[in-house]
Amino acid sequence: DWLVSENKTVRVLDALCATGVRPRRWRREVPCQERLRITANDLDSDALSWAKKSHETNPIGDNIRWIPEPSRFAKEQEGIVEDGIQWVNEDAKKIMVECPFQWIDLDPFGSPVNFLDAAIQSISRIGVLEVTATDTAALCGSAKTSAARRYGSVGITDSYMHDDATRILLGVIARIAAMHDKSMHPILSLFDGHHVRVSVLLKRSKEVASNWNDQIGYRIRSQPYHFAPQPTGEYSGPMWTGPLFDAEIAGRMTIEKAIQLCAGKEDDYPEDWDEVDIEHSRREIERSVRHISQSADLLSQEHLLIAIDDLGIAAGIGQIPSMKKLKSGLEERGFKMARCHMPEPMFATDADWQTVLEVARLAK
Ligand SMILES: C[S@@+](CC[C@H](N)C(=O)[O-])C[C@H]1O[C@@H](n2cnc3c(N)ncnc32)[C@H](O)[C@@H]1O
Structure with a gap:
């Protein structure tokens, strides 16, 4: 209810869904399915056919049905709803400009910068934007020209490069959000394996957005470092220098909760899985949330x-x-x-x- 008023539906978009694994997981794992309006989009028609086929072959089976409302400018929406997911084969930027969403996931190949402006415009009065970036050479500071071009930042490849990468991406999102009168509040910001993943809350507020620059600065390498609004000496940035987590939300991401929500049920496992595969999948779930809830308090301040x-x-x-x-x-x-x-x-x-x-x- 912090996202939409009580009993209202939540419009969710996987803008670059590829095999459709994420929207299918939303269908299986998110509670209150009757309130979700999931749209799954990909420009590649082969990927989309594959995703639809897999949804058809392994249905959710809860009889959820809904009809897409007309988008902005009273345009009829593309795509059809099958077993609770609206499948669309379009350029993600077009859909996001045409339709408002309360929750958008962006998981492109490489840098997400192409999609950020349209996604931030699409988010309604309040909404969640989740972004993956795999161009870690640019974000971590080893590909210096790409970093300067895409993010307007410089990096240093030392122990802080992964934290810098996360903060540089957040800084760019905060900047673009401010252009659209929105403020950005990180919920969960991580460097995981080979990618950066951030989830942020965007809120329409000219007053708060006007102060976006207060949380932007540089990491100055001192003993060991400090954040400052202006660069001096050896530095990386500009980047987001504010909190990385929302203590309340990230604090609830415990291993027990993740297993309870995300581990497959007996019926879900592929036929050829044995005990080793099941154990491996549980370990991966554990690994993906390890240390999050314990560090939530500190990383939110x-x-x-x-x-x-x-x-x-x-x-x-x-x-x-x-x-x-x-x-x-x-x-x-x-x-x-x-x-x-x-x-x-x-x-x-x-x-x-x-x-x-x-x-x-x-x-x-
Ligand atoms: C990294 S994959 C997404 C992976 C997916 N989220 C998953 O978890 O399996 C990126 C996808 O973006 C799609 N894509 C690239 N440009 C696009 C665009 N402009 N609009 C929509 N989809 C696009 C590609 O076809 C590809 O399937």
Whole structure:
């Protein structure tokens, strides 16, 4: 009900759906199906036929039916609804400009920049935009010309490059949102494996959008770093310097909840799956949310992010300190500490750098 008023429907778009795996999972896993209006789109007609075929072969079977409303400018909508999903074979930008949605997923090949403006325009008064970016060389700072062209940013390929990548993408979304009088509030922002994935809430508000620049800045490499509105010395950015998570929402993403919602039921498993495949699939679900709920509180506020591998050198102890001892040492001093969902072992804390060094020296 924070998205639409009570009992109203929620229009959801997978703008680049390929095999249709995501909209089909929305159909299976999201509660309150009667309120969802799922549109799945792909420009590639082969991909779309494949997606429709797989939906037909493995139906959801809950008899959900709905008729698409006319889009903006009273135009008839393209595509037909089959078993609760409206399948459309169009350019994603055209659909997003023509129809308002409350939830949009963008998962293109490479950079999402082509689609951001249309997606942000499409989001209604309030809505959620989820974006995947796989052009990590540009976002992490190794492909410098692409980074400058696409994101107007510079990067440094050090321990902070994955956090920088996430923040650079958020910064561009916040900028485009402000152009359309919308403010951006991160819900969940992660670097996972080979991609960046961010989910943000967009709200129409000229007043808040006017201050978008307050949370944009540069990561200055000091000891270990700080954010500043202007670049000096060695820096990466510009990027989003505000919170990365919404504590309330990300805090609920526990392993137990993910297994409960996403693990297949006995009937869902392919016939040729054995115990090993089932276990592997559960482990993947676990891995995808590990550390999210524990770090939700810290990542939704100002925090210091530290790579454990760098800390040993910085503290002059010649070895990597134990994560467990660091946690108890920081907590004994009244600070919070949580391991983050990152490709390399990193943790967030609300302690200052001197305290972290002091605790690291005792945590060998
Ligand atoms: C990375 S894949 C999407 C993968 C999918 N989300 C999944 O989880 O399996 C990108 C898709 O975007 C489609 N695509 C590329 N440009 C498009 C456009 N302008 N409009 C709609 N679809 C497009 C491609 O055909 C491709 O299927």
